[in-house]
Amino acid sequence: MDIAKESVYWIFRIIIIGLALLFVILILGSMMDYEVDSNDLESYVIRNKIILDKDCLAYEGYRTELGIIDANKFNKNNIASCLNTKKGIALNLTYDGYSETILINEDLADKIDFCFDEETFSCIRKGYNLILNDNLQEIPARLIIDTIALK
Amino acid sequence: MNKIGATQKTLFFIFFILMAAIILYSTSSYIQGQFNGDEFNKEFISRDLGLAIDVLSFSPESIEMNYNLTKEFMIESRKSNLRIKSKDIEIAKEYNFISKVNDFSIKSNNVKIKDNKIS
Numbered sequence: 001m002d003i004a005k006e007s008v009y010w011i012f013r014i015i016i017i018g019l020a021l022l023f024v025i026l027i028l029g030s031m032m033d034y035e036v037d038s039n040d041l042e043s044y045v046i047r048n049k050i051i052l053d054k055d056c057l058a059y060e061g062y063r064t065e066l067g068i069i070d071a072n073k074f075n076k077n078n079i080a081s082c083l084n085t086k087k088g089i090a091l092n093l094t095y096d097g098y099s100e101t102i103l104i105n106e107d108l109a110d111k112i113d114f115c116f117d118e119e120t121f122s123c124i125r126k127g128y129n130l131i132l133n134d135n136l137q138e139i140p141a142r143l144i145i146d147t148i149a150l151k
Numbered sequence: 152m153n154k155i156g157a158t159q160k161t162l163f164f165i166f167f168i169l170m171a172a173i174i175l176y177s178t179s180s181y182i183q184g185q186f187n188g189d190e191f192n193k194e195f196i197s198r199d200l201g202l203a204i205d206v207l208s209f210s211p212e213s214i215e216m217n218y219n220l221t222k223e224f225m226i227e228s229r230k231s232n233l234r235i236k237s238k239d240i241e242i243a244k245e246y247n248f249i250s251k252v253n254d255f256s257i258k259s260n261n262v263k264i265k266d267n268k269i270s
Contacts, residue, residue, distance in 0.1 A: 006160070010167055017171075021178050028182060034191050038198045045205050046249055053209035053250075064211040084231050085249050 043124045043147040046085060050145060051128060056082040057143075059133040069143065071134035076102050088112075088148035095132050095141035108148050115148065122149045180241060189237060193244040196220065197235040200262065201246030204233070207264055208250035218262040227256035228269075 054060040056079060057069040073079075074093055079102060083089070088108025092101045103109035115123035125146045132141035184190040200218055207214055225236040231252050234243035255269045263270050 006163070010163075014167070014170065018174070021174065025178065025181065028185060034194070036191075036194050036198050038202065041198075041202055042249070045202055049205070049209050049249060052211070054211070055209070058211075066211070083249060084247065084251060086247070 039122050039149060040124065042085075043087070043149075046083065046087065046089065046147055047126055047128075047145045049083065050079065050089075050091070051130070051143070053082060065133075068131045068133050068138070069141070071132050074100065074102070076104070080104050086149075088146075090146040090148070092144040092146075093132070093141060094144075095139050108150070109146075111148055112146055120151060122151050123147070177240070180238070184241070190244075192221070193224070193235045193237065196224065197233055197244040197246040200226070200235075201233045201248060204252060204264060204269070205249045208248075208252060213265075215265040216263070218264070220260045220262070223258060223260045225256075225258045226262060228252055228254050230254070 050056045051069065052058050052064075052066060054064045057073050059065045059068040059070040059073075074091075079089075079091065083104060086105065086108075088106070088111065089104040090101065090109045090112055091104075092099065111121060112123065115121050123146060125144065127142060127144045130141050130143055132139045181190075203216065203218065207216055222237070225234075225239075227234050228248070231248040231250075233246040233248060233252075235245075236243045253269075257270065
């Protein structure tokens with residue numbers, strides 16, 4: 001048998017062995033299927049980072065004030081740069097009769113109306129009563145944070 | 152068969168033996184990892200340690216954490232992406248940091264984090 005014929009023979013044999021191994025791995029993989037679901041925890045960390053991190057919304061005076069957010073930091077660029085996430089995030093800030101909404105990762109964040117589809121989307125909504133510091137003026141405010149992720 | 156043909160055949164055979172060895176090694180280590188819980192450990196550690204580093208990164212005060220592992224792991228961060236491996240040649244389990252975390256690379260069973268410095 002010449003080299004060319006032998007090459008084809010071996011390549012064919014390797015493909016068959018590879019497919020068999022893949023099949024075994026897939027069967028074993030499905031038998032030992034495990035999942036570490038940290039979606040709720042990641043959402044919790046994101047929400048707390050938004051409120052408590054001075055790089056996000058937390059007001060920084062003499063020190064970082066917990067529970068006080070800075071009105072000057074409530075803009076899309078600032079929040080997008082302080083977070084590194086693929087989740088969609090919708091922030092709604094209500095104060096003094098005004099309401100502002102910011103969407104981060106808009107492709108997902110604007111799918112909030114589809115959250116009823118629990119098999120496709122994982123959505124978590126939490127509301128926080130906070131103090132909004134607007135140029136040293138302190139105003140009671142409510143911040144609602146939605147995190148939206150694909151399952 | 153002439154001498155050149157015999158040499159080619161030997162090289163060909165060696166090549167396939169090497170290929171088979173690599174495939175067998177990677178498959179057996181993957182299956183072994185699935186059975187002894189290594190893959191699950193790596194998945195869990197990547198999420199657990201990643202979230203812990205994320206939480207510490209936005210602490211308003213100085214905070215120190217010692218994260219002990221049951222055995223030695225290779226832990227590295229590149230472009231805010233945490234990668235956990237137990238051997239050089241294997242697929243790492245990954246976690247994307249929510250915060251911006253500096254690049255680091257350590258091989259240890261203990262991770263120390265102090266003032267956003269990881270060692």
